[in-house]
Amino acid sequence: MTTADSVQSSEKMDAVDVVESARETEWVHPSFVAELFLGRVRSDLIFPFPEQGVEDRDIGDALMAKVAQFLKTHLDPEEVDRTRELPQTVIEGLRTLGCFGMKIAEDYEGLGLTQTNYNRVMALIASHCMSTAVWLSAHQSIGVPQPLKMFGTPEQKRKYLPKLAKGAISAFALTESGVGSDPAKVTTTAVLSEDGSTYLLNGEKLWCTNHAVADFIVVVAQTVPKIVAGREKKQLTAFIVERAWPGVEVAYRCDFMGIRGIQNGILRFTNVRVPKENILWEEGRGLKVALMTLNTGRLTLPASCLGAARRCMEICRRWANERVQWGAPIGQHEAIAVRLARMAANIFAMESMTTLACALVDRGETDIRLEAAMAKMFCSETTWELVNDAMQIKGGRGYETAQSLAGRGESPDPIERIMRDVRINTIFEGSSEIMRLFIAREALDPHLTLGGALFDPHADRQAKWQAARRMLKFYAWWYPRQWMPLTTAMPSLPKPLRTHYRFVQRASRRLARTLVHAMGRYGPALERRQMVLWRLVDIGTALFAMAGTCSRAARMVREQRTDRTPLLLADLFCREQRRMITAAFRHAFSRTDATARAVSRHVLEGRLRWLEDDLV
Ligand SMILES: Cc1cc2nc3c(=O)[nH]c(=O)nc-3n(C[C@H](O)[C@H](O)[C@H](O)COP(=O)(O)OP(=O)(O)OC[C@H]3O[C@@H](n4cnc5c(N)ncnc54)[C@H](O)[C@@H]3O)c2cc1C
CATH class of the missing domain: 1.20.140.10 (Butyryl-CoA Dehydrogenase, subunit A, domain 3)
Structure with a gap:
């Protein structure tokens, strides 16, 4: 291994370490999809298709009617695209309608919408102007209100949520020039003062949506590393930072191909004093705050x-x-x-x-x-x-x-x-790509938890032996079940959907088996066989989509009786997905992947530069 290779490999280990330690490891509640990957289709979780209560629907309808009327008369999306500006009148109008506090509880002067109504309103806004939707989404889906709701102290909530509900704008700043999908390399630092009361924040954040208009920003920065098991462990911490504080500078506005009305760019922090009480959750939990907020x-x-x-x-x-x-x-x-x-x-x-x-x-x-x-x-x-x-x-x-x-x-x-x-x-x-990695990691989790040591090159013999025993015990009953005839109850479904849903149940077992086969075939190298994992994740996603579509169509047809179009839509969707799933299973371990890897190596090493001939 060359020095460069070993630096890369240690960087990779650090990156995996940081993300792994920020993973939400517990499954307190059941998950339809997690079970699907284990060969179990939990129909009870999705049947009957959940219906929005009348009262909640009325709340959503009323706000949507007002928002639609306002956008129609006040917001020209073409002008936003052309000028790269959201008119102040529109921002004020949305404030008055409460759109900046849709997800903030009524106790804090927000509208306290359910996720269902919030999404309905956001879909409506996006259908007219995507830039406006991104403004609002950066503010309250990933900006300060969401992590504050999940991790804020009562004091933090009292201080910030009412202001945010009334229209103070927020943003979320994780990305840096060297930190895209891999958050381990955050270079922005937050150093605690000697008296322990404030952190000194220094660094630069890239592509922060709402950067120039935000009043409050969630900033993820590096705090002092911890030594865990003899190794230095990076600590990322999330802070609420006020843009008006000295040292916060809007350094650049980026220009994009689309959503041209958003304000997005570089935020620079130079010796910004952040009070200790502005930490979200606690020191070292910054990445977990970010990942759980995004969940x-x-x-x-x-x-x-x-x-x-x-x-x-x-x-x-x-x-x-x-x-x-x-x-x-x-x-x-x-x-x-x-x-x-x-x-x-x-x-x-x-x-x-x-x-x-x-x-x-x-x-x-x-x-x-x-x-x-x-x-x-x-x-x-x-x-x-x-x-x-x-x-x-x-x-x-x-x-x-x-x-x-x-x-x-x-x-x-x-x-x-x-x-x-x-x-x-x-x-x-x-x-x-990161969504597929995330889903694959979680799909494999039950198996890795059982036999993790077998896949860990650093584990000792005893740990490997214990893992092997655990696995034997589990797979002795679990694996044969994945081949047995289906005895699972079938939810009540009209004709074409019954066949599709049966397919979901069968394919879920095949998916569970194939995951285990993939682990057996590649061992720890499975992590690098992304195309294999991708196909399995795509199968899981299609099965979830099919199950949800069947459940909804069944409910709609039962309630409307005369209109059979939902059945037709679900039938077409499921037929298309089944074709894709069948092909994905057939080619799960395709040899084409090796050919593609060989070609890409030639590309990366410059042996195919002749393909780039005759450029201006
Ligand atoms: C308009 C816009 C708004 C944004 N708003 C915000 C914001 O408000 N706050 C914020 O913090 N950030 C924001 N971002 C940053 C955004 O989240 C990042 O662009 C995103 O995380 C991807 O990072 P990257 O572009 O650096 O891609 P990179 O990480 O450099 O990745 C490049 C490509 O490689 C793929 N890739 C990377 N790692 C792997 C892997 N292990 N396996 C397979 N494929 C891989 C990626 O999927 C991607 O296709 C914004 C970006 C844009 C363009």
């Missing part, structure tokens, strides 16, 4: 995706009827019809998944960290494909800006802007 915080993103997807659907339905080519409306040509159908089925699935995850948060009896991660990943990726379909359906007019369309008297449908706006969703608040 529910990232549920807002699927809502934004839904808003954008619904807008695309509306535009494409109109256009596919209106536009006549080759003697027929384009919606009647099968290639376009299929895209429209896929859009509809995918929106139904995204709604089902997100509504279900929100309802589970509101119920508070299940652990939804995996469901939220899957909803974020699935909805952001599906929306990107959906917008691509919308662009194709609108043809040249999809590629033309809304302003240009309006300039020549055509309907200013903003597909071009929506495409730019939604692209970021698979990157921020946990990129798709």
Whole structure:
């Protein structure tokens, strides 16, 4: 091993160490998805599909009506995109409507909305202007209110929550130039003063949304490392920092391809004095604060995706009827019809998944960290494909800006802007790759907990022996069960959905078996076989989406009776997913991965530079 290799490997160990120690290790409540990976489909957790109570729905409806009316009359999303500014009147209007305190409890003068209503409002706002949705989401899904609600002391809550509810703006600052997906390298430091009363904060945070407008910012910084088992362990700590404090400087505003109305950029901290009482939770818990905040915080993103997807659907339905080519409306040509159908089925699935995850948060009896991660990943990726379909359906007019369309008297449908706006969703608040790593880690957790020492190159012989015994005992009854005929009860479902749900139950067992086979096949190297893990995570995600979609369609059909369209949507969605799942199982351990790795090595080592010939 070269010196560079050994530095890289020790950096990697540090990174894994930091994230592992910030992991939420306990499963206090059951999780539908965690059980799914163990071959158990807990229908009791998702059937009947949770229904929003009438009173709660009325609260949401009333606010949505006001917000919709306000946005229609006061906010031109094209102007926001052009000028890169959210007009002050809009910010004031949203403040008056209580939109800055949607998730803050009424005790602290907020609206105290349920997760379900919060998401409904955010989807509505995103359907009109994604920049505005990101402003509000950075403020209250990941900004100060959410971690304060979860980890704040009563004094901190009393001091900050009422101000935030009334419209003080907040932000969340973790990312740095060298710290993207891997938070272990945080270089911003917070050093405790000699008298122990304040921390001196120094460093620079990148891409902080709301940076220039935020009053209060959650900042994650390094505090003094601890020595654990003879090794130095990095300590990350989260602080509430006020932007008005001396030493806080807005150093740069970034410019992006989409969501151009957000204020986002570099925040610099030079000897900022942060009182000790502004620590969130406690010293060394900063990354856990950030990760746990995002566990529910990232549920807002699927809502934004839904808003954008619904807008695309509306535009494409109109256009596919209106536009006549080759003697027929384009919606009647099968290639376009299929895209429209896929859009509809995918929106139904995204709604089902997100509504279900929100309802589970509101119920508070299940652990939804995996469901939220899957909803974020699935909805952001599906929306990107959906917008691509919308662009194709609108043809040249999809590629033309809304302003240009309006300039020549055509309907200013903003597909071009929506495409730019939604692209970021698979990157921020946990990129798709990091979501898959997270889900895979949690899916493997029960097995690693049992036999961790066998996969740990540093474990001693006794630990390995004990782990082997534990595993033998567990797998002796668990593994054969994954092959036995299904005896699990079937929820009440109409015809086409019964078959799909049976598929979910069977595939869940096959998924559990395949995970164990993957562990046996690769051992500790499984961590590096990302393509294998990715396929298994994608199967799990599709099974969760199918289960949620079947549950919702069944409920809708039972209640509406005459309208059978939900069945059709669920049927189409499940058929598509089953095709994907079957292929993913078949190629779970594909040899193509090795070929791809070989090619990528050639790329990285510069042996394929001839592919880059003839550049200007
Ligand atoms: C518009 C915008 C708003 C943002 N808002 C905020 C904010 O308010 N607060 C904040 O703190 N941050 C914010 N961010 C930062 C955002 O969360 C990061 O961009 C994100 O964490 C990814 O980091 P990165 O871009 O540095 O990518 P990198 O970490 O450099 O990754 C590059 C690529 O490699 C992949 N990758 C990385 N590690 C692995 C791995 N182990 N396995 C497989 N693939 C991997 C990533 O998924 C990605 O595709 C924002 C960013 C943008 C662009």
